[in-house]
Amino acid sequence: MKHVLHQTNKKMNITIFGGTGPAGLLVIERALHNGHMVTAFARTPSKIFIQHNNLKIVKGELTQPGKIDEAIKGADAVISLLGPKTNSKGLLVSTGIKNIINSMRKNGTKRLIAAVSSSYRDANDKFQFGFEFGVVMLRVLAGNILKDIVGMGKQIAESQLDWTVVRLPMLTNKPPKGKLNIGYTGDGKIKFFSLTRADLANFLVQQLDDNIYLHKAPVISN
Numbered sequence: 001m002k003h004v005l006h007q008t009n010k011k012m013n014i015t016i017f018g019g020t021g022p023a024g025l026l027v028i029e030r031a032l033h034n035g036h037m038v039t040a041f042a043r044t045p046s047k048i049f050i051q052h053n054n055l056k057i058v059k060g061e062l063t064q065p066g067k068i069d070e071a072i073k074g075a076d077a078v079i080s081l082l083g084p085k086t087n088s089k090g091l092l093v094s095t096g097i098k099n100i101i102n103s104m105r106k107n108g109t110k111r112l113i114a115a116v117s118s119s120y121r122d123a124n125d126k127f128q129f130g131f132e133f134g135v136v137m138l139r140v141l142a143g144n145i146l147k148d149i150v151g152m153g154k155q156i157a158e159s160q161l162d163w164t165v166v167r168l169p170m171l172t173n174k175p176p177k178g179k180l181n182i183g184y185t186g187d188g189k190i191k192f193f194s195l196t197r198a199d200l201a202n203f204l205v206q207q208l209d210d211n212i213y214l215h216k217a218p219v220i221s222n
Helices: 022-033 065-072 092-107 129-141 143-157 197-209
Strands: 002-004 013-017 037-042 055-059 077-080 111-117 162-168 170-172 179-183 194-196 219-221
Touching (some): 013 022, 037 065, 065 092, 077 092, 092 111, 143 162, 162 197, 162 219, 170 197, 194 219, 197 219
Parallel strands (some): 077 111, 111 162, 170 194
Antiparallel strands (some): 002 179, 179 219
16 A cells, blocks of 8 residues: 655644654654644653754653653653663563553543554564564564564553554665555565655654554555
8 A cells, every 4th residue: 555644734742752763853853843742751861852842851761650641641642662672671662661551541642653663463464474584583583572572562452542553664764755655464565674764753643643544553664
């Protein structure tokens, strides 16, 4: 399925987790550009070098429910770009997403848009060698990371929130192409295993007022 990116119109209060990485910073910039009020949750706020009147930063850890509540209170939606790191210990991300989901329920925030590695599998997926090989290699080389990714996706899918999981291939810093292939592995739509971070940012922000992928977990690529 070819999908042309477009700008959102409805202005919202957005809380962003995982906003200190290259893709996360682009999501913050895109959300601000579209007129949204943004709260960014960060362990190290200095990594968010963006200055804007509509940007608030909450310093905290994913293991601090009180800080997560502070970031989510009053939010219309949450965008997550959380992902395990090779040097992380334990199931930090799946624990963090559990705390985020609990806080969203507590604060009445229903919309959750989460970027997740394509190592998380969906019931609509079929066999595609490149994807399957990647999962096998991750299981062999970093089984704990795979467990964290799968745990995160499972908790989102079972959260009963208005969720969308956006599964990712390899990310690049190339200029945005403006068009995406969207589908599931093995369906013939996902042929090129890469995606620009700029296109990812645009797509995630677009989902704020687009329900076409509600309760779905497509893979997107250029």
